Amino acid sequence: xxxxxxxxxxxxxxxxxxxxxxxxxxxxxxxxxxxxxxxxxxxxxxxxxxxxxxxxxxxxxxxxxxxxxxxxxxxxxxxxxxxxxxxxxxxxxxxxxxxxxxxxxxxxxxxxxxxxxxxxxxxxxxxxxxxxxxxxxxxxxxxxxxxxxxxxxxxxxxxxxxxxxxxxxxxxxxxxxxxxxxxxxxxxxxxxxxxxxxxxxxxxxxxxxxxxxxxxxxxxxxxxxxxxxxxxxxxxxxxxxxxxxxxxxxxxxxxxxxxxxxxxxxxxxxxxxxxxxxxxxxxxxxxxxxxxxxxxxxxxxxxxxxxxxxxxxxxxxxxxxxxxxxxxxxxxxxxxxxxxxxxxxxxxxxxxxxxxxxxxxxxxxxxxxxxxxxxxxxxxxxxxxxxxxxxxxxxxxxxxxxxxxxxxxxxxxxxxxxxxxxxxxxxxxxxxxxxxxxxxxxxxxxxxxxxxxxxxxxxxxxxxxxxxxxxxxxxxxxxxxxxxxx
Amino acid sequence: xxxxxxxxxxxxxxxxxxxxxxxxxxxxxxxxxxxxxxxxxxxxxxxxxxxxxxxxxxxxxxxxxxxxxxxxxxxxxxxxxxxxxxxxxxxxxxxxxxxxxxxxxxxxxxxxxxxxxxxxxxxxxxxxxxxxxxxxxxxxxxxxxxxxxxxxxxxxxxxxxxxxxxxxxxxxxxxxxxxxxxxxxxxxxxxxxxxxxxxxxxxxxxxxxxxxxxxxxxxxxxxxxxxxxxxxxxxxxxxxxxxxxxxxxxxxxxxxxxxxxxxxxxxxxxxxxxxxxxxxxxxxxxxxxxxxxxxxxxxxxxxxxxxxxxxxxxxxxxxxxxxxxxxxxxxxxxxxxxxxxxxxxxxxxxxxxxxxxxxxxxxxxxxxxxxxxxxxxxxxxxxxxxxxxxxxxxxxxxxxxxxxxxxxxxxxxxxxxxxxxxxxxxxxxxxxxxxxxxxxxxxxxxxxxxxxxxxxxxxxxxxxxxxxx
Numbered sequence: 001x002x003x004x005x006x007x008x009x010x011x012x013x014x015x016x017x018x019x020x021x022x023x024x025x026x027x028x029x030x031x032x033x034x035x036x037x038x039x040x041x042x043x044x045x046x047x048x049x050x051x052x053x054x055x056x057x058x059x060x061x062x063x064x065x066x067x068x069x070x071x072x073x074x075x076x077x078x079x080x081x082x083x084x085x086x087x088x089x090x091x092x093x094x095x096x097x098x099x100x101x102x103x104x105x106x107x108x109x110x111x112x113x114x115x116x117x118x119x120x121x122x123x124x125x126x127x128x129x130x131x132x133x134x135x136x137x138x139x140x141x142x143x144x145x146x147x148x149x150x151x152x153x154x155x156x157x158x159x160x161x162x163x164x165x166x167x168x169x170x171x172x173x174x175x176x177x178x179x180x181x182x183x184x185x186x187x188x189x190x191x192x193x194x195x196x197x198x199x200x201x202x203x204x205x206x207x208x209x210x211x212x213x214x215x216x217x218x219x220x221x222x223x224x225x226x227x228x229x230x231x232x233x234x235x236x237x238x239x240x241x242x243x244x245x246x247x248x249x250x251x252x253x254x255x256x257x258x259x260x261x262x263x264x265x266x267x268x269x270x271x272x273x274x275x276x277x278x279x280x281x282x283x284x285x286x287x288x289x290x291x292x293x294x295x296x297x298x299x300x301x302x303x304x305x306x307x308x309x310x311x312x313x314x315x316x317x318x319x320x321x322x323x324x325x326x327x328x329x330x331x332x333x334x335x336x337x338x339x340x341x342x343x344x345x346x347x348x349x350x351x352x353x354x355x356x357x358x359x360x361x362x363x364x365x366x367x368x369x370x371x372x373x374x375x376x377x378x379x380x381x382x383x384x385x386x387x388x389x390x391x392x393x394x395x396x397x398x399x400x401x402x403x404x405x406x407x408x409x410x411x412x413x414x415x416x417x418x419x420x421x422x423x424x425x426x427x428x429x430x431x432x433x434x435x436x437x438x439x440x441x442x443x444x445x446x447x448x449x450x451x452x453x454x455x456x457x458x459x460x461x462x463x464x465x466x467x468x469x470x471x472x473x474x475x476x477x478x479x480x481x482x483x484x485x486x
Numbered sequence: 487x488x489x490x491x492x493x494x495x496x497x498x499x500x501x502x503x504x505x506x507x508x509x510x511x512x513x514x515x516x517x518x519x520x521x522x523x524x525x526x527x528x529x530x531x532x533x534x535x536x537x538x539x540x541x542x543x544x545x546x547x548x549x550x551x552x553x554x555x556x557x558x559x560x561x562x563x564x565x566x567x568x569x570x571x572x573x574x575x576x577x578x579x580x581x582x583x584x585x586x587x588x589x590x591x592x593x594x595x596x597x598x599x600x601x602x603x604x605x606x607x608x609x610x611x612x613x614x615x616x617x618x619x620x621x622x623x624x625x626x627x628x629x630x631x632x633x634x635x636x637x638x639x640x641x642x643x644x645x646x647x648x649x650x651x652x653x654x655x656x657x658x659x660x661x662x663x664x665x666x667x668x669x670x671x672x673x674x675x676x677x678x679x680x681x682x683x684x685x686x687x688x689x690x691x692x693x694x695x696x697x698x699x700x701x702x703x704x705x706x707x708x709x710x711x712x713x714x715x716x717x718x719x720x721x722x723x724x725x726x727x728x729x730x731x732x733x734x735x736x737x738x739x740x741x742x743x744x745x746x747x748x749x750x751x752x753x754x755x756x757x758x759x760x761x762x763x764x765x766x767x768x769x770x771x772x773x774x775x776x777x778x779x780x781x782x783x784x785x786x787x788x789x790x791x792x793x794x795x796x797x798x799x800x801x802x803x804x805x806x807x808x809x810x811x812x813x814x815x816x817x818x819x820x821x822x823x824x825x826x827x828x829x830x831x832x833x834x835x836x837x838x839x840x841x842x843x844x845x846x847x848x849x850x851x852x853x854x855x856x857x858x859x860x861x862x863x864x865x866x867x868x869x870x871x872x873x874x875x876x877x878x879x880x881x882x883x884x885x886x887x888x889x890x891x892x893x894x895x896x897x898x899x900x901x902x903x904x905x906x907x908x909x910x911x912x913x914x915x916x917x918x919x920x921x922x923x924x925x926x927x928x929x930x931x932x933x934x935x936x937x938x939x940x941x942x943x944x945x946x947x948x949x950x951x952x953x954x955x
Contacts, residue, residue, distance in 0.1 A: 181535075183539055187546070463550070471722060
């Protein structure tokens with residue numbers, strides 16, 4: 001069941017209706033049933049529901065022992081068991097073939113590849129479950145005696161496709177005491193869903209027509225198109241991923257749950273480190289809390305601190321998939337982030353002598369542009385992994401084919417945009433829509449909250465405008481969400 | 487003298503006691519615990535709350551319904567893939583015909599689709615319709631004598647085309663008052679050879695199963711998938727694109743961008759270089775075909791006589807009992823719908839018919855048909871006009887044909903008096919006796935010739951006597 005299908009909306013509508021028809025005490029249990037119904041809808045996922053249930057049961061039992069036991073040894077053993085179980089599932093389903101190659105390379109033997117189907121939302125529910133065990137161990141979270149409440153948290157269907165990666169201390173009070181129906185919350189949630197669909201289907205899916213066209217044939221593309229595709233891919237990725245998160249947050253909001261905000265105007269960051277506090281917040285904070293801090297975080301010598309940063313990004317890269325290009329992407333992000341931290345002091349001194357930095361707006365603009373370009377540069381690895389291209393070929397290609405100057409380059413990009421299907425009114429629509437999204441979400445503004453403060457007429461005009469944009473320019477029947485596969 | 491005074495030394499500020507020393511207010515008495523409402527009260531409170539918010543939410547959702555309605559309306563109206571309103575090209579043809587235009591490029595038309603769409607789109611039920619093969623396509627408003635006429639004949643029509651054309655009208659609740667059926671001989675042939683590949687076999691099976699009660703492998707089509715397209719955003723977008731592209735254009739394109747070459751006839755319809763479809767469904771052949779010389783027509787008739795059986799009659803040795811039953815059931819069905827059925831036997835070119843008489847063994851089935859039809863019409867009081875045998879039609883001659891198979895309007899006029907006259911004859915019970923005409927089914931023997939010659943001589947004598955009187 002894809003999020004962009006009418007079936008998903010129908011399923012959600014029925015769930016929401018029944019959810020509010022039930023007494024509040026019964027709602028988490030009903031939602032648990034709905035979660036598993038959602039999970040089992042696709043026949044290929046049905047047997048894998050056991051994996052979800054198994055991971056839930058294992059981490060819950062471990063959490064129970066960790067929380068109740070006074071023996072430190074027992075607590076550590078069960079923590080390791082929980083982590084081993086969670087990571088084991090992740091490694092088995094996601095990285096088996098990569099590990100098999102590695103083991104084969106080391107031993108000189110042949111370890112057979114397995115044709116495994118990855119369970120839906122594997123990376124998300126394992127991380128959510130692991131965070132619970134670790135939080136209980138660290139006494140940041142009380143142990144949950146109710147298995148069904150915990151199971152509802154792990155399998156919560158809005159977060160199953162692309163997250164955000166929830167934490168139990170955040171969701172627990174909401175599960176324990178479900179909210180009463182609030183029309184305002186629901187209306188805000190509904191608009192958030194509409195906003196998400198617009199970002200995904202109007203902007204991201206239309207841009208993907210061009211980017212996929214370029215990245216699937218990078219060898220035959222010239223520099224201007226490779227550069228344009230890299231830049232547009234960054235926008236596409238943001239619209240795609242944040243759009244899906246908007247839908248998830250909107251759905252959860254209607255059901256009475258507030259999830260973690262996954263994006264906070266990342267393209268307004270003025271440093272690369274700051275960027276990663278605004279992009280995919282739930283994942284970066286997860287890595288920060290459960291990998292970076294245990295490694296020593298910032299409370300150690302500079303070289304180790306920088307090494308910790310690089311390690312976290314490399315792991316983050318691997319989280320995206322068993323592909324060396326994701327690994328390289330993580331490494332590139334880690335190195336850039338570490339370099340940024342290393343040179344921060346020196347750069348700060350140099351700012352004083354930069355006349356352009358005297359005006360704050362100018363300084364912000366330049367820094368934001370540089371951060372964006374750095375992100376674009378690293379994303380070449382990411383896009384190459386996604387479209388199975390050679391990233392070094394793309395990097396090399398970007399610097400070629402500029403002979404005719406900017407005018408000829410622009411013509412070349414425009415022609416390819418047109419040929420790939422972005423023609424007619426679509427370029428204007430995409431440009432305007434992207435600008436509207438960036439402006440509306442500027443400074444981390446909550447669009448859903450903002451629209452609730454508008455007058456009835458303006459609000460409904462905007463609803464209709466968003467629906468019309470979706471209806472007229474949405475790319476229906478396109479690809480699934482990029483982060484769905486992770 | 488000025489008096490000097492010293493500046494007063496500022497005094498320490500005095501603390502002002504703004505409130506008197508009063509006793510602390512008594513603590514409020516502990517409020518009595520609120521009594522929890524009873525279960526029933528809570529239940530009804532919850533119910534009312536749910537109804538209120540449910541209604542409010544539904545109302546707001548209803549405000550979005552116009553978007554859905556607009557989407558459905560566009561998808562249904564434009565319908566670029568012809569899911570609901572038929573393919574674009576036939577739709578254009580029918581639209582033009584309904585506006586009263588004759589349409590060009592008849593050879594490229596999907597006539598069956600045109601008939602289907604006409605049945606669907608015609609706003610007022612035509613009083614008279616004609617069904618049959620290309621041999622009925624010369625029936626037009628003038629010949630029929632009724633303005634409200636539509637010719638639903640299609641080229642190469644088999645029995646399935648005949649029956650489903652009428653059935654389509656009935657399914658749209660547009661059963662005509664009068665049905666003119668040009669019965670071709672292969673209607674009674676039960677072989678696959680009698681069928682035309684273009685006919686709508688599924689619709690025929692539906693007709694047989696649902697109307698005539700004849701069991702077939704017909705299955706009710708799943709229309710849910712079809713109607714889902716109405717709320718399919720991708721289909722909506724395609725329709726919007728198509729509409730924007732073709733709006734106000736002289737040249738209309740189909741779904742694949744190919745030009746649809748069906749346009750209104752300009753100028754005199756009788757002076758066209760190509761065959762055209764008239765607005766009443768009849769066909770007007772191109773000028774060259776209409777104005778052939780007798781020799782040319784004879785050559786075509788001779789050619790047709792060689793390939794006669796190939797027109798749905800390969801191996802037609804005997805009339806099929808199944809087809810006979812279907813024929814009778816169809817006539818009964820039409821009567822049950824309040825339709826008067828007029829059967830027409832369109833003549834063949836004299837050369838061709840005479841040629842067939844030379845090889846009757848090869849056309850046994852063909853020669854059985856007319857006599858059976860005549861017998862049937864006589865027994866059931868069904869009006870019957872015309873004859874396969876041109877000799878049975880008074881005054882018809884070779885120039886009344888386009889070729890071996892198709893009779894011109896001049897020929898039709900010689901055996902068909904028009905619908906008003908037929909209806910009047912029915913009312914006054916003065917229909918011509920079908921059995922009064924005996925078509926030739928074999929070549930006359932020498933004795934027959936002698937008898938015929940004597941009879942002819944007698945009649946000639948009688949006529950001479952009458953004239954003299």
